[in-house]
Amino acid sequence: MRHALDLAARGRYSVSPNPMVGCVIARDGYLIGEGWHHRAGEPHAEIEALRGCDARGATMIVTLEPCAHHGRTPPCVDAIIDAGVARVVVAMRDPHDAARGGIEKLRAAGIDVTTGVLETEARRLNETFIHAVTHRRPFVLLKAGMTLDGKLATVTGQSQWITSEASREKSLALREELDAILVGGGTVRADNPRLTRRLGWNTSAAGWTRVILDRSSVVPPDASVLTDGGSTIHITRDADLDELLAGLYGQGIHSVIVEGGSNVLSEFISRGRWQKMILFVAPMVVGGATAPSIFSGDGIAKLTDAPRFRFDRVETVGEDLMITLYPGGGELGVGGGSEAETSAPSSAAPSTPSTLSPTPHAPKPTP
């Protein structure tokens, strides 16, 4: 299963809006086939693995429940049954409504099925996909580069550059994994950022969209994001975050990186509308009560009212620390769980109609 997960991860920059899936086929302890899902609309990992190998009586090890439905490709379970596979080992159930039922269909055909093997790792690998299809909202990753005293800029608004070049490279690499970026108008006015996905790693069917929250219309008309020809949603009214996220999901956007500034990050944090946070912390302090910080606003009076998060890991990047956090309570279910826990019905999620201006976008997932 570890090898299957490694294979799945090869799709990191190409499968959106579909999940990353890897598959190996073994007989008598020997690997006889392997495959991974490359791109939405292309063959699933199981089909890739079955190609060119005689799988009769063999064991298939796959990171996601094989699909039982006709999407853009025929059901994988039929191909597995036809190939004469004797045993299937699955890391996790498919959270997508349309794709479920594969395990039952395999069992009904007399195939021995084991589930939940390295499920935690599999869930983590596909955390954006799982969140998006379960909640019908994009997975929100908050990202900031800050000083040791939590400042995103100096008292004069200077923020370039707080973090090292290595951290900035890592930030650009993060963008390659997501479908959209969101910042506030204050950031566009202060820094005139390009907000592009410019490493060229991403080859997925999903596009790249910039979203600017600019209620007070502070963004100048000649800002790069409005004039460079890229896809930008410029919102010059008060945006309700739930409505906004539902609208983005409706446009095929499954993941968003929120890169500031202070005001916007604070809104996502205080409303709890985020799934993961990555902070690059530079070994410096700038002080100043008016310097923008990662969390601003009126301040919380009682510690017991403060939102608490969960540190996931800390790495050194250049001369900075890269800290990964999740909201408290493990909302994603990353960290394990039974089959029942992994199968939250998406019908529980509210569906708010989109009020965003249309942007040409990727198709809905077809697992």
Ligand SMILES: NC(=O)c1ccc[n+]([C@@H]2O[C@H](COP(=O)([O-])OP(=O)(O)OC[C@H]3O[C@@H](n4cnc5c(N)ncnc54)[C@H](OP(=O)(O)O)[C@@H]3O)[C@@H](O)[C@H]2O)c1
């Ligand atoms: N170090 C970093 O990683 C980093 C990253 C980005 C930016 N920065 C720095 O942060 C500073 C900018 O931060 P900031 O807090 O001034 O600005 P900001 O958060 O980028 O943008 C604030 C703007 O967003 C609008 N806004 C917020 N929520 C909204 C909503 N729900 N709907 C519509 N509009 C909404 C606000 O409108 P209202 O004014 O009406 O409230 C305001 O105009 C700059 O100095 C920049 O260099 C640092």
